[in-house]
Amino acid sequence: LESPLRRIERDATGPIRFFPVVVSDVDRLVAVDPRVAFGHPVVAGTRVRTEVVAGRVKAGDTVEGVAKDLGVTREQVEQAVAFEQRAKRTAA
Numbered sequence: 001l002e003s004p005l006r007r008i009e010r011d012a013t014g015p016i017r018f019f020p021v022v023v024s025d026v027d028r029l030v031a032v033d034p035r036v037a038f039g040h041p042v043v044a045g046t047r048v049r050t051e052v053v054a055g056r057v058k059a060g061d062t063v064e065g066v067a068k069d070l071g072v073t074r075e076q077v078e079q080a081v082a083f084e085q086r087a088k089r090t091a092a
Contacts, residue, residue: 019044022083029079041083043076053077054084 007028009017019028020041031044041050048070056066057077067077 020083022079022086027079029076030083041080041087043070043072043080046070046072048072048080050080050083053080057081 007019007021008015009019016035017031017033019031021027022030029044030041030050032039032041036042037047037049042048043050043053053066053070053072053076056069057063061069063074063077063081066072067074070077
């Protein structure tokens with residue numbers, strides 16, 4: 001129970017941000033914050049939605065090209081794509 005609770009960031013008012021597990025329990029490259037992008041999953045520290053990143057890669061853009069265009073790292077792009085793939089499998 002401790003591991004999932006460490007993925008929730010809190011302030012004095014309570015929970016403010018959640019970092020879902022994408023590949024490993026240590027990564028915090030995807031965030032869900034109701035104050036950013038209306039609570040849609042984003043690349044942590046940015047306002048770039050994971051579905052936008054994954055959509056560009058799926059459309060044929062290279063990981064490096066997407067990273068450069070959006071001002072994020074290659075690892076962040078890969079994590080965003082992995083998150084979206086996992087979310088689609090879970091929803092199906």
